[in-house]
Each structure stands twice: as structure tokens, then as C-alpha cells.
Amino acid sequence: xxxxxxxxxxxxxxxxxxxxxxxxxxxxxxxxxxxxxxxxxxxxxxxxxxxxxxxxxxxxxxxxxxxxxxxxxxxxxxxxxxxxxxxxxxxxxxxxxxxxxxxxxxxxxxxxxxxxxxxxxxxxxxxxxxxxxxxxxxxxxxxxxxxxxxxxxxxxxxxxxxxxxxxxxxxxxxxxxxxxxxxxxxxxxxxxxxxxxxxxxxxxxxxxxxxxxxxxxxxxxxxxxxxxxxxxxxxxxxxxxxxxxxxxxxxxxxxxxxxxxxxxxxxxxxxxxxxxxxxxxxxxxxxxxxxxxxxxxxxxxxxxxxxxxxxxxxxxxxxxxxxxxxxxxxxxxxxxxxxxxxxxxxxxxxxxxxxxxxxxxxxxxxxxxxxxxxxxxxxxxxxxxxxxxxxxxxxxxxxxxxxxxxxxxxxxxxxxxxxxxxxxxxxxxxxxxxxxxxxxxxxxxxxxxxxxxxxxxxxxxxxxxxxxxxxxxxxxxxxxxxxxxxxxxxxxxxxxxxxxxxxxxxxxxxxxxxxxxxxxxxxxxxxxxxxxxxxxxxxxxxxxxxxxxxxxxxxxxxxxxxxxxxxxxxxxxxxxxxxxxxxxxxxxxxxxxxxxxxxxxxxxxxxxxxxxxxxxxxxxxxxxxxxxxxxxxxxxxxxxxxxxxxxxxxxxx
Amino acid sequence: xxxxxxxxxxxxxxxxxxxxxxxxxxxxxxxxxxxxxxxxxxxxxxxxxxxxxxxxxxxxxxxxxxxxxxxxxxxxxxxxxxxxxxxxxxxxxxxxxxxxxxxxxxxxxxxxxxxxxxxxxxxxxxxxxxxxxxxxxxxxxxxxxxxxxxxxxxxxxxxxxxxxxxxxxxxxxxxxxxxxxxxxxxxxxxxxxx
Amino acid sequence: xxxxxxxxxxxxxxxxxxxxxxxxxxxxxxxxxxxxxxxxxxxxxxxxxxxxxxxxxxxxxxxxxxxxxxxxxxxxxxxxxxxxxxxxxxxxxxxxxxxxxxxxxxxxxxxxxxxxxxxxx
Numbered sequence: 001x002x003x004x005x006x007x008x009x010x011x012x013x014x015x016x017x018x019x020x021x022x023x024x025x026x027x028x029x030x031x032x033x034x035x036x037x038x039x040x041x042x043x044x045x046x047x048x049x050x051x052x053x054x055x056x057x058x059x060x061x062x063x064x065x066x067x068x069x070x071x072x073x074x075x076x077x078x079x080x081x082x083x084x085x086x087x088x089x090x091x092x093x094x095x096x097x098x099x100x101x102x103x104x105x106x107x108x109x110x111x112x113x114x115x116x117x118x119x120x121x122x123x124x125x126x127x128x129x130x131x132x133x134x135x136x137x138x139x140x141x142x143x144x145x146x147x148x149x150x151x152x153x154x155x156x157x158x159x160x161x162x163x164x165x166x167x168x169x170x171x172x173x174x175x176x177x178x179x180x181x182x183x184x185x186x187x188x189x190x191x192x193x194x195x196x197x198x199x200x201x202x203x204x205x206x207x208x209x210x211x212x213x214x215x216x217x218x219x220x221x222x223x224x225x226x227x228x229x230x231x232x233x234x235x236x237x238x239x240x241x242x243x244x245x246x247x248x249x250x251x252x253x254x255x256x257x258x259x260x261x262x263x264x265x266x267x268x269x270x271x272x273x274x275x276x277x278x279x280x281x282x283x284x285x286x287x288x289x290x291x292x293x294x295x296x297x298x299x300x301x302x303x304x305x306x307x308x309x310x311x312x313x314x315x316x317x318x319x320x321x322x323x324x325x326x327x328x329x330x331x332x333x334x335x336x337x338x339x340x341x342x343x344x345x346x347x348x349x350x351x352x353x354x355x356x357x358x359x360x361x362x363x364x365x366x367x368x369x370x371x372x373x374x375x376x377x378x379x380x381x382x383x384x385x386x387x388x389x390x391x392x393x394x395x396x397x398x399x400x401x402x403x404x405x406x407x408x409x410x411x412x413x414x415x416x417x418x419x420x421x422x423x424x425x426x427x428x429x430x431x432x433x434x435x436x437x438x439x440x441x442x443x444x445x446x447x448x449x450x451x452x453x454x455x456x457x458x459x460x461x462x463x464x465x466x467x468x469x470x471x472x473x474x475x476x477x478x479x480x481x482x483x484x485x486x487x488x489x490x491x492x493x494x495x496x497x498x499x500x501x502x503x504x505x506x507x508x509x510x511x512x513x514x515x516x517x518x519x520x521x522x523x524x525x526x527x528x529x530x531x532x533x534x535x536x537x538x539x540x541x542x543x544x545x546x547x548x549x550x551x552x553x554x555x556x557x558x559x560x561x562x563x564x565x566x567x568x569x570x571x572x573x574x575x576x577x578x579x580x581x582x583x584x585x586x587x588x589x590x591x592x593x594x595x596x597x598x599x600x601x602x603x604x605x606x607x608x609x610x611x612x613x614x615x616x617x618x619x620x621x622x623x624x625x626x627x628x629x630x631x632x633x634x635x636x637x638x639x640x641x642x643x644x645x646x647x648x649x650x651x652x653x
Numbered sequence: 654x655x656x657x658x659x660x661x662x663x664x665x666x667x668x669x670x671x672x673x674x675x676x677x678x679x680x681x682x683x684x685x686x687x688x689x690x691x692x693x694x695x696x697x698x699x700x701x702x703x704x705x706x707x708x709x710x711x712x713x714x715x716x717x718x719x720x721x722x723x724x725x726x727x728x729x730x731x732x733x734x735x736x737x738x739x740x741x742x743x744x745x746x747x748x749x750x751x752x753x754x755x756x757x758x759x760x761x762x763x764x765x766x767x768x769x770x771x772x773x774x775x776x777x778x779x780x781x782x783x784x785x786x787x788x789x790x791x792x793x794x795x796x797x798x799x800x801x802x803x804x805x806x807x808x809x810x811x812x813x814x815x816x817x818x819x820x821x822x823x824x825x826x827x828x829x830x831x832x833x834x835x836x837x838x839x840x841x842x843x844x845x846x847x
Numbered sequence: 848x849x850x851x852x853x854x855x856x857x858x859x860x861x862x863x864x865x866x867x868x869x870x871x872x873x874x875x876x877x878x879x880x881x882x883x884x885x886x887x888x889x890x891x892x893x894x895x896x897x898x899x900x901x902x903x904x905x906x907x908x909x910x911x912x913x914x915x916x917x918x919x920x921x922x923x924x925x926x927x928x929x930x931x932x933x934x935x936x937x938x939x940x941x942x943x944x945x946x947x948x949x950x951x952x953x954x955x956x957x958x959x960x961x962x963x964x965x966x967x968x
Contacts (some may be wrong), residue, residue: 142666211673218919219666247932249677253684257783266772266779267695268688268892274695274776278945279938283684333933337941344949347968349941587659625794629801632818668895672920676927683931694946712875719867726860726908734853827908831901837871838897842878843890 009612015168015190021083021103026166028159033217048500055591057144058553062151063129064448067441069158070122073114075518076162078109078511085472085504086545091490092497104489105172106191110165112175113195117202120295120429123437125154125209128237128298132213134544135231137222137562139555142215143636150205150212152599157202160603164194168610171195174487176284177258179269180275184262190610196259197606203251204602210244213237222543228322231542231566232315235322236301239329240294246333247290263609281340289336293328295429299436300325300367303392306385306443307371309540310414311378314566317370323570324363331360350409357407361400368397383538384458388439391466392431399427402477417487419479423473430469438465438517446533450550454531457520464513472506475499539570546653554586554641557650580650583643590639594631598624664817671821675828678791682832685784686839693844695776706845707761714757717838721750732811740782740819741806747826748799750794758789763832781840787804788836791829798822810838863907870900 017026040046053061091097133140141147164170168190174181182192217238257268267273269280308315337353402424406412448453479499536545546568558580564570601620608617728743772782802822805815874896883889
């Protein structure tokens, strides 16, 4: 009996959820999953799902899976938001809110963690996968199997962290898990460990994707496409991957050190035995600041493409955009201390980082002006992607400005960790990242599936998001200046309640915007025959629009030769014929379940460490290494599409 | 099957990709180095570098690893010039030297723990053990990789695919020696100064 | 593939190993013989030797590769090194500053603040 108990590590019955909110989530989520599983079984779609998506090494399919996870997690994260705003609207003075303090802390931790790591990163990698190879005039990314592995590591992290709701409890340490709160002394339970390992696993996936996309851009471009001729989105992805490759190892190391503190009793960040919790904050933000640029730069790239396309004009100042991107790439690594101006550093340190922070606003400003100059004297079509751009340019600029405000250390001392800060970062993340990726989904949806989304609903969604955002966050700026501290589940001043209520209404409207988005997707699928789109529904400029929608598995029957920036636009303007005289055999990667297997094993290994089931983790790790070795000895990993088959397929399209 | 050009291009991509991975690994070590540099003052009233670091022992470890890097290089060149037997012999020597390095390191750790200086004793020791053990873990994975490589060579001979992977392994192994230079210099030499 | 012979290629490695050994021994002796009493100077010397050995190993051990152009290996190594210096030196700078200011006794803090006040902070 003793041995059996040891086999299960520290698992025990006490770790099941106990409060109504957490019990609700613990029941609701599995129900949703069982619902999906049931539907798939009823409609006998498992084979289809397995062959076409789960084991596919096609970047376009992997991208769709990323986006699906991202959107589902968005709804999950918004559920958290509703709970947070409900609590703050109600809990004032003597009145208690509907949620306990412990639940509240778990909710805001879940909200931040899921939004950043699984919504933003998911949508980002998804859109890059869907659009980048096509834009570069190539068939796939540099390492298709690695791409699949990256996705499944991401999915494993997502599953692991959501599983904590069912058993173990979510972390309560905020989305960045500061010690000493997250050390054993104050947090012996599994919540923080779930958080650590879910992010470690997903983080490895991100790192591998960074390498993958970098090599893709360097080595996979179509012949003739020099760096200065590639779409600006590709440039933004290139810079992003550099940030990913250099920043994510810092996250890996720091989370590992925290984990060593918690699992092996080490003292990196403990309050005692010589540890230094401030070092954690230093390191985590050395990752954290590049991370926010990782999130936003591809969004900037997407907007560059959208603005040029819908203004029917080449992007203004391509070269300065490239220089601005490279400047941001370097600068984003020397500003990180501004996240802890108040932690106790002296004026010299604060001044240096404050100045650097202000400087980094400049290249971003250059980009904004370039977009506006692109629109100037263009023949603008306000399709839904442009509606997202309009919401972005206003919202993000405002958020950026409040950032420059806080870059002044003296001012930051007043507003650090108040709701002003919360308003700022939501301002730039929602304005930049969310609006950017929703714009990308609207823009590239026809290319993914062959039919457009219902335009009117897309515009309505954008409008609701914009209105909702203003109502949700403008009050928070005011509250922050009035002294409201963040992450509190209860406030004392009843004069603040109207602000919280307005903010709550704003959140509800945002949820309305998401509801409309979901409705849009559902209705568009239902009406897809009448919304059928050809290869080029937007009269686009870049190569992805030169192939049919949805793009064939091989992207291009014949790899195009590129001579201009905005090659597709150039060909259309000069009516260059698509003379495909001869086809050649093409080789594409075969499907593979390796990604799924490695992701699954990684999840199991993480689960084992969290619950101290060491034998389980050891087996899982050995299994991963064995899988890699076995796979490396497999020779036949590709299949051929003969020239004849190619010709037939092209004729049918 | 792919053309020669396509294989060359694929190999270039893998080489670049692997090199980039090594760069990310450098950043990982850099973070651990930063932690060590900051936390080395946190000795919790216990041992500091002067007390526990043995420069001679570290010098021995350094030369063992350097020798393994040399034998790895010779193994690779032999393989590229088609000399199967020297390639195998020098690869085995590399593995033996690598294993010796690990043995020396584990012995050092064991002795430290036995005399009461474990990773859980202080921040300094946590940082020391973690940085050095992370390097050791990479060496261990390298040994596993070398074993798999040895198996491939004996079974398939010096095919282009095998050569390509041998090149990647050699990159990894040399990179680990380079990281060790800094561990030796920063941790054992500088860290042992009072 | 370079047109060097087998022997020439092996010689490159041996030269590299010998140089690396010399640099290692130099650093070892500098420290164990304590050639200067200044810890800062000694540390700087050891670091310089380490960086030189880094270059030696990169030249003799690693540049025996196939793809020489374009120079992605050099660019990425250079940029990574730059970022490593930023993160490591930056972290040390920040943390030493923090530790100094946050670990004082109340009396020392008093004196420190009066002193900072005089300087106009």
C-alpha cells in the first residue's frame, strides 16, 4: 500500500476543486471536450481529422490548428475577465464579491497566462504558418516535422495548464509567477508547478518555431526574391524569430531555476539561504520585454500588408520599415528594467533604461506614420481587415503614448502596479496584438478555406471590440491615477464603483464582439457556397494570392521566379501570363504522428514532475529521446507527386 | 529520391538550424552564468568558492574535455576522408574521454554533497551545481548521441547522411568544450578567488 | 569540401588543441600563482584568455565546415555574443545596484539618502 502510494507521488483527493467557480470550470471543460469528441465520433470524422490535420506536416494545416486553439483559449480567457470585472464591480467597502480571494488570484493568473502564451502566441504562430511560406513563394517551412512538434508541444502546454483546473488548482502567482510567493514556503501546492511546466513545454515549442521560421526566410525564399524584395510581413517575422531565439532560453533557464527551488529545495530565489527573488524578476523581464515585441511585431507586419493591399498602393517607406524593425530588434533587449523601476535600483540604472525605453518608441512611431502615408492618396477599400486597422491605429497609438509616459521613472513610481499600468498594457496588447491577429484571420481566412467571412459581421465585431475596449479600459486609467492598485479583489472607495461598472460593461461588449466573431465564423461556414472566394478575393499584392483558395498542399505547382517587390501585383499590372509549360515531380513530407507523440510524452513528463511521480517523468523523457533516435533513422520521409498528377490537379483547380 | 542539389540545400538548412539552436543554448548558459555571478555572494554563512573549488581538479577536467574535442575533430576528418577505422576509433576515444569527464564531475559533486555542501545549502551552491550540471547533462546527451552515431556508422558505413550528422555532432561537442572554457574560467578560477 | 589533405586537416586540429592548452595553462597559472593582488585585474586577464581561447577554438575546431557564404554563422554568433554581454553585464549591473541599495542597515540608509540628496537626487 505504501509502495502504491509512493508510485502516485503527491497525488491525493485533497487536490480536487472545492469552490463553486472552480468546480464549475472543472466540470464544464471536460464536458466541452467530451462534446467535441462525441461529435467527431458521431460524424465519423476521426480518420479525416487524423490524416488532414493531426498528423499533417503541412504548415497551412498546422497553422489552422494553432489558430483554432488560440481562438478557443480567447473565449476561455474572456470568461476569466468577466469573473474579474464582476468581482471588482461588486466587492467594495463592506460588500464581499462572489469569489474568494484565492479564486480571484487564480483567475487573474489564468487570465494573463492563457492570453499571452496560448492566445497571442497561438494566433501568431498560426498566422505565420498559414501565410509565410506562401508569401515567400515556397512549399513549406524549412523543417516541417519540427513545425508539427512545435505545435504539439504548444498543445501539450495548453492541455496541462487547463488540466490544473480539474485537479490541482491553478497557480495564484500572477502570469509571471514572482517569488517568493511562488516558492515552496508560500506555495507548496501543485498550482505553480503546473504553470511552470506548461510554460516550459510550450516555450520549447516556441523556440523551435523561431529557429524554423528564421531558416525558412533565409533559405526557402523563391528564386529572385532578395531580402529587400520580400513582403514586409516576412521581415517582421524574421526580426521576431531573432527575438524568440535569444529571449526564450532566458525564460527556460529562469523557470528551470524556480522549478529547482521548488522540487529540489534549491535557493535561487528564496527569501532565505542567500537567495535573491529580485534576480528572478530581473531575468524574467529580460525575457518578458522581448516577448511583448515578439507578440506585436508580426501584427505590425500583417497591418503593413493589409494597409498596402486595401489602399492599392505600395507600402510607403519599405526601407525605413525594415530599419525600424531592426532597430526594435536591438532596442527591445536593452529596456527590460523598466518593468521594475520601483524595485530599488538607483537613479543611474533607472535613467539608462528609461531613456532606452523612450527611444524604442521612435521606430514604432515611424511605422505608424508609414502606414498613414501609405493610405494617403490611396484608393482605400474599407473591407473588414481595414476596419481592424483603423481600430488598431487609434488604440495602439494611445497605448504606446501611455507607455512613453511610464518610461519616465519618476512618473512610473506613481503608477507602477496600479490599474493605470493594467490599462496601458491591455491598450497595446489588445490594440496591437489582438486587433492585428483578428485582422490577419479576416484577411487570410479566404486563403485558408476558400470562402470569405461575412463582411458585415466582421465589421460589427471590430466596432464592438473598439467600443468595448474604450469602456473597459479608459476607466482603468482614471482609477490607476486615483491610486487603485492592481490585482486586488476588493476596493474600499465606493466612488470608484461606477468606474468598475463601466469597465465591466465594456468587457461585456467585448464579449459581444467575440460572440459576433464566433457567429461570423459559424454562419460563414454554413453559407460557404455563396461566399466562395477565388485565389485573389482582395486584389492582393503578394504571392499567396497567386494560388487558388484554399491553397493546394504543394502551394505552387511551379515555384515562381520573383523579380519585384509585391511580385503578384507587378504581374497583374503588367498582365504577365501564367505560362506554366512544364511540370516537374514534387516531393512533399509524408504525414507523421511523431509530433503528437513527442507532445504527448512531454505533457506526461511535465505531469510527472508536477506530482512528484518521478518514475513517470523518467520513462517519458527516455521515450522522447528514443523517439527522436528512431525517427532519425527513418529514410523515407517524403512522398512524390508526379508531374502528371500535378498537371491533373492544376487542371481541376 | 532527392537530387544532389536538393540534398545539399537540405543539409545547409539543417546546419544553419542546428547552429542557431547552439546559439539559443548559449543564451541558456548565459542566463545560468548571470545567476551564478549574482548569487555567488549568497553563501548562507556556508562555503564559498574559495572553500570548495579545486583548480587542479578543474584543470584535469578541462584537459580531458579538450582531448575529447580533439579526438572528435580527428574522428570527423577521418570520416570525411572516408577512413572508416580511424573514424570509429577516434569516436570511441571521444566517448571514453567524455564519460571520464562526467565521472570526474560526478565524483566532485558527490564529495561536495558528502561533506555537507549540497545544492540546497545556499544560493551560491544552487547556482554552481545547476550551471555545471546543466553542462554535464549536455555532455550526457552528447554521449547518447555519439552512441547512436557509432551505431549508424558501423551499420551503414560513411554514407553522406551519416557524415552530415557526424558534422552536427562534432559542432555540438566542440560547442560544449567552448562553454566549459567559460565555466572553468568564470566559476573555478575567478569564482575561487577570495 | 576544402582541398586540404587529411594530414593538413588533422594538423589544424592539433594546432588548435595545443593553443587552447597553452591558454588554459596560462589562466591556471595566473590564478594559482596570484600574479597580481588585484582581483579585478586577475579576473579581467582570465576572461581575456577565455575569449582568446574561444576564438582559437572557433577558428581551428569549428570553421572546418562546408558552407562559408553567406556568413550566417558569424553574424548569428556575433549578435548572440552581443546579447549575452548585454544580458549578463546588464543583470550584474542592475542586481549589484539593487543589492547595494536594498541590503543596508537603517543607519547606512540614512547616510546614503542624505548623501544622494546632496547630489541632487
